[in-house]
Amino acid sequence: xxxxxxxxxxxxxxxxxAIAVIIGGKFNxxxxxxxxxxxxxxxxxxxxxGDWRQLILELGPVKIQVGLMLGSLVDFVxxxxxxxxxxxxxxxxxxxxxx
Numbered sequence: 140x141x142x143x144x145x146x147x148x149x150x151x152x153x154x155x156x157a158i159a160v161i162i163g164g165k166f167n168x169x170x171x172x173x174x175x176x177x178x179x180x181x182x183x184x185x186x187x188x189g190d191w192r193q194l195i196l197e198l199g200p201v202k203i204q205v206g207l208m209l210g211s212l213v214d215f216v217x218x219x220x221x222x223x224x225x226x227x228x229x230x231x232x233x234x235x236x237x238x
Contacts, residue, residue: 170218178217179210 148154183190194206 167218170221171214173221174214174217179213182213 190206192206192210194204194209196203196205
C-alpha cells in the first residue's frame with residue numbers, strides 16, 4: 140500500500156506540485172510586502188487624500204467601495220508584472236509562452 144502511494148505521488152508529480160504551492164505562497168507574501176510596504180506608500184503620497192483605498196461612492200443607500208476595487212486592481216497589475224518579469228529572466232526566453 141505504501142509503495143503504491145509513493146508511486147502515485149511520483150507518477151502525478153504531486154510532490155513537485157506541493158513544493159510549487161508552498162514556494163508560490165511565500166513568493167506571494169514577498170510580493171505583497173513589496174507592494175504594500177514600498178510601492179503603495181509612494182502612490183498614497185502622490186494622491187490628494189492620501190488614503191485612496193478608502194474611496195467610497197455613495198448612490199443613495201448603496202455604498203460602492205471604489206477604492207478597494209482600484210487598490211486590488213493596482214496590486215494585481217504590479218504583482219502580475221513582477222511575476223512576468225521574473226519568469227522571463229528565470230526561463231531566459233525571448234517570449235514567455237505555454238509549452
